[in-house]
Amino acid sequence: MKIKPFGVEIWMNEFEDHCEFNLAETCVASLTIEQLLEMSGKNDSVMSDLLPMKMTYGAIQGSDRLRDAICTMYSKQTRDNVVVTHGAIGANALVHETLVEPGDHVISVRPTYQQHYSIPESYGAEVDILHLRPENGFLPDLAELKALVRPETKLIVLNNPNNPTGALMEADALDAFVAIARGCDAYVLCDEVYRGTNQTGDGFSPAMADVYEKGISVAGMSKTFSLAGLRLGWIAGPLDVLEAVSIHRDYNTISVGMLDDYFAAMALEAKDKILARSQQITRGNLAILDAWVAQEPSISYVKPKAGTTALLKYDFDMPSRDFCIQLLEQTGVMFTPGSVMHMEGWLRVGYANDPEILRAGLAKVSSFLAGLAAKSNTSA
Numbered sequence: 001m002k003i004k005p006f007g008v009e010i011w012m013n014e015f016e017d018h019c020e021f022n023l024a025e026t027c028v029a030s031l032t033i034e035q036l037l038e039m040s041g042k043n044d045s046v047m048s049d050l051l052p053m054k055m056t057y058g059a060i061q062g063s064d065r066l067r068d069a070i071c072t073m074y075s076k077q078t079r080d081n082v083v084v085t086h087g088a089i090g091a092n093a094l095v096h097e098t099l100v101e102p103g104d105h106v107i108s109v110r111p112t113y114q115q116h117y118s119i120p121e122s123y124g125a126e127v128d129i130l131h132l133r134p135e136n137g138f139l140p141d142l143a144e145l146k147a148l149v150r151p152e153t154k155l156i157v158l159n160n161p162n163n164p165t166g167a168l169m170e171a172d173a174l175d176a177f178v179a180i181a182r183g184c185d186a187y188v189l190c191d192e193v194y195r196g197t198n199q200t201g202d203g204f205s206p207a208m209a210d211v212y213e214k215g216i217s218v219a220g221m222s223k224t225f226s227l228a229g230l231r232l233g234w235i236a237g238p239l240d241v242l243e244a245v246s247i248h249r250d251y252n253t254i255s256v257g258m259l260d261d262y263f264a265a266m267a268l269e270a271k272d273k274i275l276a277r278s279q280q281i282t283r284g285n286l287a288i289l290d291a292w293v294a295q296e297p298s299i300s301y302v303k304p305k306a307g308t309t310a311l312l313k314y315d316f317d318m319p320s321r322d323f324c325i326q327l328l329e330q331t332g333v334m335f336t337p338g339s340v341m342h343m344e345g346w347l348r349v350g351y352a353n354d355p356e357i358l359r360a361g362l363a364k365v366s367s368f369l370a371g372l373a374a375k376s377n378t379s380a
Contacts, residue, residue: 003122006114007340020332021361025350026163026308028197028278031226036263039277040270049262058258061246062234066261069268070234073196074217076210077236083245084256088193088220088233093119094253095189095216095235096155098245100125104154109140111164111311111341113191116157125154134302134313138167145180153184159191160205161198164341164348165311166304168198171206178212187241189216193233194307196224196275197282197352203275205306209236216241221264223308224278225271230260278352282308285351285358292362298369308352311343316372320344330371331364 016022037043061067062084070084071077085091092115100106102124108117110129121127128148132138140158149156158177161168169177181188190208197203203224208215220233235245267274286304293299298315312335314323320337324347328334338346351358 001122004114004118006118007342008114008336011336011340015328015334019328019334021357021364022334022353023349023351023358023361023365024334024336025353027223027228028226028281028308028352029354030228031267031274033263036227036267036270039273040266042266050259053258053262055258057255058261060255062256063261063265066265066268067234069265069271070236072268072271073204073219074207074210074236077207080239081209081242082234082236083242083249084261085220085233085235085249086253086256087222087231088191088218089115090253091218091220091233091235092116092189092191094245094249095218095241096120096123097248098241099155099187099189101154105150105152106155106157107145107148107153107186108157109159109162111138111162111343112157112159113163114341116159116189116191120155120157132162132165132167134311137302138162138165138311139169139173140177142176142180145177149180149184149186151184153186155187155189156181157189157191159193160208161192161194161304161306163191163194163307164309164336164343165302166307166309167302168205168305168307171211174206174208174211178208178215181212181214185214187214187216188212189218192217192219193223195219197278197308198306199283199286199304203279203306207236209238214238221267225267225274226278227264227267230264232256232260232264281355282352285353285355286310288355288358289349289351289362292366296366296369298373309348309350311338312347312349313345314347314369316376320347323347327365327368331361331368333361333364333368335365 067079067082096119100120104125106120209217216237222228336348
């Protein structure tokens, strides 16, 4: 099987250990184990749980405790509708591996996480791209989706909130999207790893698994819950899909680690405190980013409605990779070039880390932009 190189991951692997201000990070500022124990109220009891724990494979599908905790974030899912995976990235890969065969027709939005179009393409599917455009607020154009679907369309893929734009499909838009999918009896895979980060309300929009009988929701502990180090995700969806997924999962997972399962359950049982922290960071930091964009004449964007990232449009005649490498070398600030997401001329910024890091990093970017503008004026 041949597959295209994973642009974002290659970029991150190459540069994220060599920057001073990582504004390419997509997770809400990571929690320490100490912070997790404090939020969960388990400081005094955790060792009595861990010391007698035998390091077996543990529950194959994920512990009952964990799957029950996951279900609290859905309105219609039960323990049996959830299977635990090695991160949301593992969940996405399993769904594609299970549903997509050579010759199938798949539709994926773009920009999105590259898994969602490169994996089905590598399996021999015919993949059509539903382009997300700034003039539409980076939301799917439903007329274009209708034009792409066929009677035989197997799978439609999106992520909501969107990575990298922060665009958000709310309930009415999701219902309209589902109606189109239902018309051709297609599955819908929705990567919801940023769910819980809406800028308003309780942070949550409806989950695809709750609004569509052939809807599949994928999420994990990395982004909203600040625990990427657990490498734990899940799939929520129809029983027949999970049964088929489990056949594939037996070949590459067996189970997740017992410690990962334990700490993820602990975190989700304390989710109100973790979500409050995450939303305080994302909402406060987006205000910082928004004010910065407003005062930079060479930068524009569509303000995110959710998530931890935004796409920035820059007004300089240079490739985004060159821009990002020069920025990193001159300032220590790391962005992600749009070229690795098939969005040349744009930059992805992650705004959910420590506010002081964000402020300091953006100040350095301002100096860099001023230097580029001065060079442009001189050459003109």
